[in-house]
Amino acid sequence: MRAIADEAGVSVATVSRVINGRDAVAPATQEMVRRAARRLGGAVPEPSGPADPAARPVLVYCPYQLTDYFGPIVTSVLETLALHGREAVVQAGSSAQTRAPSLLDLPRRATVAGAVLVLPPSSAQDLRALHAQRYPLVVVDPRTELPEDVASVSAAHTAGARRLTGHLTSLGHRRIGFVGGPRDWQVTGSRMAGHAAALSEAGVLVDPALVRYVEEPSTERGYRAALSLLAGDPALTAIVAFNDKTAAGALRAARERGLRVPEDLSITGFDDSELGRSILPMLTTARQPLEEMGRMAVSLLMRLLDGHAIDTLHVELATPLVVRDSTAPVREAAPLVRSNGSS
Numbered sequence: 001m002r003a004i005a006d007e008a009g010v011s012v013a014t015v016s017r018v019i020n021g022r023d024a025v026a027p028a029t030q031e032m033v034r035r036a037a038r039r040l041g042g043a044v045p046e047p048s049g050p051a052d053p054a055a056r057p058v059l060v061y062c063p064y065q066l067t068d069y070f071g072p073i074v075t076s077v078l079e080t081l082a083l084h085g086r087e088a089v090v091q092a093g094s095s096a097q098t099r100a101p102s103l104l105d106l107p108r109r110a111t112v113a114g115a116v117l118v119l120p121p122s123s124a125q126d127l128r129a130l131h132a133q134r135y136p137l138v139v140v141d142p143r144t145e146l147p148e149d150v151a152s153v154s155a156a157h158t159a160g161a162r163r164l165t166g167h168l169t170s171l172g173h174r175r176i177g178f179v180g181g182p183r184d185w186q187v188t189g190s191r192m193a194g195h196a197a198a199l200s201e202a203g204v205l206v207d208p209a210l211v212r213y214v215e216e217p218s219t220e221r222g223y224r225a226a227l228s229l230l231a232g233d234p235a236l237t238a239i240v241a242f243n244d245k246t247a248a249g250a251l252r253a254a255r256e257r258g259l260r261v262p263e264d265l266s267i268t269g270f271d272d273s274e275l276g277r278s279i280l281p282m283l284t285t286a287r288q289p290l291e292e293m294g295r296m297a298v299s300l301l302m303r304l305l306d307g308h309a310i311d312t313l314h315v316e317l318a319t320p321l322v323v324r325d326s327t328a329p330v331r332e333a334a335p336l337v338r339s340n341g342s343s
Contacts, residue, residue, distance in 0.1 A: 008036035057087040062118035064093040068273050070118060073140055076294025077116050084302055114305055116297045119143055136304040138297045143185050151313045153296045157187050160286035160319030161194030164240055164268045167321055169202035172330035173238040173266060177229040179222060180213045181242040195240055214246060222246025226253035237330045244269035244276035247283050262328035272322050281325035289317045
C-alpha cells in the first residue's frame with residue numbers, strides 16, 4: 001500500500017479506503033490509485049458494475065480530437081449502439097492532451113460490456129492483455145498489425161491506393177510521387193503496396209526518390225513533402241498523397257512553384273473528406289466509408305457480446321475511386337523547335 005500511495009501521490013490511508021471499497025474517496029482519486037496499482041503490477045478491486053453484463057455501457061475510445069475523420073466514425077458508433085438499446089461511455093482526445101492514454105488504463109471489464117477502439121496507438125501487446133481478460137472489443141482502422149483473434153474493421157487501403165495510382169497511369173502518368181503517412185502505421189504500408197502494384201501493372205517500378213513519408217498526415221507536412229518531391233524531380237507529373245489534408249498541402253506547394261493543377265501536375269488525396277470537396281480544384285480521392293466502419297464495428301461487437309461465432313474477424317470495406325478536378329491526362333512535352341535561319 002505504501003508503494004501504491006507513493007506512486008499515486010496520496011496517503012496510505014486513502015489507498016486503504018479504496019482497497020476496502022469505502023465511498024469516502026472521490027472517484028478521480030480512486031481511479032488514480034487503481035492506475036498506480038496496475039503500473040506496479042498489482043490490482044485494486046473495481047467498483048461493482050451492473051450484475052447483468054447486458055446492462056453495462058459500451059466504451060467508445062478515440063484518443064484523438066473528433067475531426068472530420070474521427071467524428072463521423074464515433075457518431076456512427078454511438079447512433080448504432082442506441083439502435084441496439086446500448087448506452088455508451090465515450091473517451092475522446094483533446095487538443096490539450098500530451099499523449100494518448102494506455103489501453104491498460106481503460107475502464108475495467110466489471111464496469112463496461114465491451115469496447116470499440118478507434119485507431120488505438122497502443123501496441124498489440126496491450127490488446128492481447130485486454131483480450132486475455134475476456135474484454136470484448138473491436139478495433140476500427142488499426143494503426144499496427146493486430147493479433148489474429150482481435151476483431152477489426154478497416155477500409156480497403158491497398159485497393160484504394162491501387163485504384164488512385166491506376167487512375168493516374170491510365171491518364172499517361174509515369175513519374176508519380178508518393179506521400180506516405182507515418183512509417184510505423186500499418187495503413188502506410190498497405191497504401192504503398194497498392195501504389196506499387198498499380199505502377200507495376202503499367203510497367204513501372206517504384207522509384208525511392210519519388211517517395212516521402214510524413215510524421216503526421218497534416219496539411220503542413222503534405223506541403224513540405226510535396227515541395228521536396230517537386231524540387232527533387234522537375235519531371236514529376238503527379239502526386240499520390242496520404243490523405244486529403246496532405247493533398248491540400250501538395251496543392252499549396254504546386255501553386256508556390258508556379259504549377260497549375262491539374263494541367264501541369266495531378267494530385268490525389270484519400271478519404272473523400274469535406275476538405276477535399278471544398279478546396280479548388282476539388283480533389284480526386286478514394287472514399288473511406290467512415291460511417292459504415294462505425295456501424296460494422298458495433299455489429300461485430302454485438303455478436304461478440306451475444307456469444308456468437310464470427311467467421312471473419314478482420315473486415316475491410318470498399319474504398320471507391322472518386323474522380324474530380326485535380327487529375328488530368330499528362331501533358332506531352334512541347335516539341336523542340338530548332339532555328340535554321342528560316343521562318
